[in-house]
Amino acid sequence: MNQTYQPEEVEARWYPVWEESGSFRPEVNPDGEPYSIVIPPPNVTGVLHTGHALDHAMQDILIRRKRMQGYAALWLPGTDHAGIATQNVVERELRKEGMTRHDLGREQFVEQVWAWKAKSGNTISTQMRKLGDSTDWSRERFTFDEGLSAAVRRVFVTLYDEGLMYRANRIINWCPRCHTALSEIEVEHEDDPGELTYIKYPFTDGSGHVTVATTRPETMLGDTAVAVHPDDERYTDAIGKTVLLPILNREIPVVADDAVEHEFGTGAVKVTPAHDPLDFDIGQRHDLEQIIAIDTEARITEAGGPYVGMDRFEAREAVRSKLRELELIEKVEEHPHSVGHCSRCHTVIEPLLSLQWFVKVQPLVGPAIEAVKNGDTTFHPRRWENSYFHWMENLKDWTVSRQLWWGHRIPAWYCDACGETIVSMDDPTECTCGSAELRRDEDVLDTWFSSALWPFSTLGWPDETDDLARFYPTNVLVTGFDIIFFWVARMMKMGIHFTGEAPFPHILIHGMVRDIEGKKMSKSAGNALDPLELVDEYGADSLRLALIQAAAPGHDIPLSIDSVDAARRFGNKLWNAVRFVVEFMDVTDVPMDGGYPDHPGPEDAWILSRLGSVASEVDRLLDEYRLSGAFAVLYNFAWSEVFDWYLEMAKSISDADSGRQKVMRQTLGVVTRDVLKLFHPVMPFITEELWSHLGDGSGLIITAPWPSLPTYDAPGEMASLQGVASEIRQFRSQHQIGRKIEIPVVVTTTPDGALPVWWYSQIASLTGASPKPGQRPDPVAGYTRVFAAGVEAYIPLAGLIDVDAERPRIEKAIAELEAGIAKSKGKLDNANFRDRAPADVVEREERRLAEIEEQLANQRDHLAELG
């Protein structure tokens, strides 16, 4: 073994071994209970970012532990076809060659995308392998593969038959750059300085004008009314009159509608039913004409008269200057407001009247809310449930059609002869009216439509497969809060509607990975850490540990190079510790298939009892999805107790005491073995490597049984051993007495009679002192004392230090003890405390006070005796 750990070589070696051994398949534990997680499918276009690295590390930890616990653990991998994102990428490539998708035509373009996917679609899986993800590749799926496409079609047809899928003319969010409709949540609202323009609309009867306020003057070209609130006294006379729309000189009515706010602007609003959702509603109520004034390119249509063909923002200025010329602008005010942008390309969204397919969500919502309310599904942390409820309760119908070519094509055919719409599982050849002139809908479905089916479609649904029966519902979903609405809520709705069961009982929500200043990592900001580069430099285990350590439940995760480097140093520590155990302590006969020492010595019983409580603490925390807490406990135990205290104690046993040495080394091996197992879920590579060195090279840690150990009682002397050793070390350190100088120590008082021999020899080897049992020195001047856990020991100062140099140390100790006493007395002197606090708390406090008081008395005597 090398003196430093080389992750690159080790990590490259183990992944294929695991994969070829079949360990990633649930069949590796044929009799185990099923445990399953479906991966949040990354976009095929994508490359892994640190957010994936965290998300995957968490899932891998859960899966690897369950696998070791004997479950038939399935982590199902796959990717999402990512409609808009992927189409955009391929279109961008085409553009480099001076082409658009229209030059190729639909069929060829889609072929091109598949070709692109074949070429670069395995980037993700290569990267996942580098992270160590133990996914079952034999079950890998793609949202656009044959099986999932069949599931999508079945769901579409069923929803249509149930009346939950319909086509309608509505105001939708249109991206003029992507040329498609978007759903509400694909629109990101951003603050915009904005201006509110007050425009005068003259009454046709010559009785003056009404002033309306708008942030989008260009939409006046599509105005078909002015609306005021029915109770607004300022406009009582105006209702029923008509005004002349400036520029276009169209006569439009003034209508009364409750939706108009008194306070905003002038209290009168221009109504553009084809370009604003609120205006659309008003238009419906008053039967207003819908004039489309802006087209799918965001240019003014012929309805816009002189502005036809002009871009919407140019038109805004043009309209405004024309109105100014006509002296119809009353004023322009600054008006900060928020403007919707396409979440894909950031273009300003155009609300557009358009014929689209919608999912009627209301009937799906109730059961999805109920499942969380009644505890079938629980969020971790719980507070996300409120966001989930709030969002669900305010849902509007889901626009699912997209004007793209890459995606599941909508299975609807239209008959031009009779106007019939046919939606069916099989492609129809003729209409019920006998016409064979059927036209298939050109649009595809929102990518999230297929993602919503992911937990059951990937397992074979709608077929009743063995996997579906066995692994659905899945056990837990792990994802970021940013896609609760996009994905989690929709999986709940679809899962319950189509299978009758919520897709998962637990939803583990994690935060976003951020840089050390708390900023979101992004390429453009230049603060993004590339997980693959970190893996290359520090190893996947280091990245995983650093991410998990920082991932407190429900909070964002600050990631810095330093934290990854600290994790790497821990790996190196582990590496060297095991190397020492194997090479220098000669520990090789470890029972790798389980088993614990039957007759441990006192130090062994101590570390085994600690191991036992740490293992159950780790289990408890992992069961509660508190991953960072679990590994913090383990990390501290491994570093400071096993590979520090215990390893140091194990070193001290001499070859002469071969019986004791044998047991201790065996214990060291067993504890090391279990520490490796407990760490395996978070640091799979290094633990697998070390496992191979610790054992005889047969068997893998990935499928080794999770630790489960008998109870051991720690010897009572450990507290005084650690305490006295620390005190002597402190004495050495403060007086700068090198380790080579032996310190004679007389141990005089013991709590329960004589201290055992091992206690003395451990103190000697841990501190370089030579402790001996004896009487209190007389005279005591010239000695200093140390105390811990009822044990008292004297150190002669002659030849070591000047007596005066020791005084400050004692004085400081006295001051600390006095402070403790003051606090403790304050509590105990309070009658209410004695009356109302639980008896055990009071008792503990009394014991504590007695202890401190005794120590204080000792230290005071000691100070006086120093001479």
Add this chain to the structure above:
RNA sequence: GGGCGUUUAGCUCAGUUGGCUAGAGCACCGCCCUUACAAGGCGGGGGUCACUGGUUCGAGUCCAGUAACGCCCACCA
């Protein structure tokens, strides 16, 4: 306009039924190349737990309010 989160050591953060003298990593100071690891060991300094009030025998922890920062949602055009 609603809702949520955060505020603890110089930095990044733990601290889950309220109860020993509030912890870790990094950074800092001193000593030590002791049979693994100097990427290490030992020891040390450093905190009025944002502020105000309340509940309680007892509050970093529970409640109310304030402030700062951050996030999400929202059809006042």
